[in-house]
Amino acid sequence: MTAMKFIVIPTLLGLGFGLLLHAITGTWFFPWFFTFIGFLIGLGLHLELIVGMKGYGRIAVLWVFTLFFWLFLFIYMEENMQYTQFIYCLYSGLYYGAFIHVLAAKIIGPLFFGRGFCGWGCWNASAFDTLGLKRKVKPIKTKLVYLKYFIALLWALFTILIAVNYFQQGFDRLDLIIIENILIYTLGLGLGYVFGHRFYCRTICPYAALMSLISRLSLLKIEGNPNKCIDCGICENVCPMGIPIRSFIKKGVRISNGECIMCLTCVRACPKGVLKPTFKLPSLKEVFSK
Structure with missing residues (x-):
C-alpha cells in the first residue's frame, strides 16, 4: 500500500x-x-x-493532459479554459467550463497539492518544460515575480471592457481558444530562451497570481532535512522557478514559496537525499515563511 x-x-x-x-x-x-x-x-x-x-514521468503526464485538453476540451467541446473565459464566466454569471476548471485546479487544488497543476497538468507548460529539457537557461531571481498580479488585474479589466464584446457578437469560440494559446506559447517559449523556460509561469501567468497565494496553505510541500544538507546549492541551481530552497531548509520549515510547482526537480537533484515531498497540515511558521 x-x-x-x-x-x-x-x-x-x-x-x-x-x-x-x-x-x-x-x-x-x-x-x-x-x-x-x-x-x-x-x-x-x-x-x-x-x-x-527522473523527470520523464512528470513530462509524460503533462503531455497526456495537454493532448486531452486540446483534443477533447478545446477542439471537440470548444471549452476555453484560459483566464479571459474565467473572467467572462464571472461577468456573465455563467458558471461552467473555465469556472469549474479554476475552482478545481486553481482554488481547491492548491489547498491540497500547491501549484501542482502548473507542474503536472498545464497544457502550456508541457511545451515550456519540453524546451527546458533541451536547453536550460538560468532563471532570473528578481521581484519580477510580482508582475503577474498586475497582469492578472489588467487582463481581467481587458476581458470585461473589450473581450466580452467578442462573445456577445458571436466570436468563434474555437478561434479564440487557438489564438489565445498560440499567443501564450509564443510568448512563453520566446521569453524562455532568454530568462529560463518557466519565466512566463513566474512573472506573467494570471492564474499563477491566484495559485501562489493559496498554495502557501497547501498540505503537500517539499521538506528538507537541515541535518543532512551540505549547502551545496544544487537544488537552487536546478529550480526552474528560482526559489531560495536552502533558506527554508535552514529555517527547518517546508518550502512554502508560492512559486513552487512541485516539479520535484530539486528532490531528484539533491546528492544527499535531503529533500522529499510530505503531505500534512502546514504550520503558521511555514505559511508565513519567505
Whole structure:
C-alpha cells in the first residue's frame, strides 16, 4: 500500500471532488473526469518517486493532459479554459467550463497539492518544460515575480471592457481558444530562451497570481532535512522557478514559496537525499515563511 499511495490518494481525491460536483449539477461527467485527472497525477508521482523515471514521468503526464485538453476540451467541446473565459464566466454569471476548471485546479487544488497543476497538468507548460529539457537557461531571481498580479488585474479589466464584446457578437469560440494559446506559447517559449523556460509561469501567468497565494496553505510541500544538507546549492541551481530552497531548509520549515510547482526537480537533484515531498497540515511558521 505504501508504494501505491501516490496513485490511490490523488485518485480518491479526484473521485470525491467529482462526486461532489455531480451532487450539485447532476452531471456524471465530473466523477469520471476528475477521477481520471487524479489517477494521472498519481501515476506520474508513482513513476517519479517509486519507479524513478527522473523527470520523464512528470513530462509524460503533462503531455497526456495537454493532448486531452486540446483534443477533447478545446477542439471537440470548444471549452476555453484560459483566464479571459474565467473572467467572462464571472461577468456573465455563467458558471461552467473555465469556472469549474479554476475552482478545481486553481482554488481547491492548491489547498491540497500547491501549484501542482502548473507542474503536472498545464497544457502550456508541457511545451515550456519540453524546451527546458533541451536547453536550460538560468532563471532570473528578481521581484519580477510580482508582475503577474498586475497582469492578472489588467487582463481581467481587458476581458470585461473589450473581450466580452467578442462573445456577445458571436466570436468563434474555437478561434479564440487557438489564438489565445498560440499567443501564450509564443510568448512563453520566446521569453524562455532568454530568462529560463518557466519565466512566463513566474512573472506573467494570471492564474499563477491566484495559485501562489493559496498554495502557501497547501498540505503537500517539499521538506528538507537541515541535518543532512551540505549547502551545496544544487537544488537552487536546478529550480526552474528560482526559489531560495536552502533558506527554508535552514529555517527547518517546508518550502512554502508560492512559486513552487512541485516539479520535484530539486528532490531528484539533491546528492544527499535531503529533500522529499510530505503531505500534512502546514504550520503558521511555514505559511508565513519567505
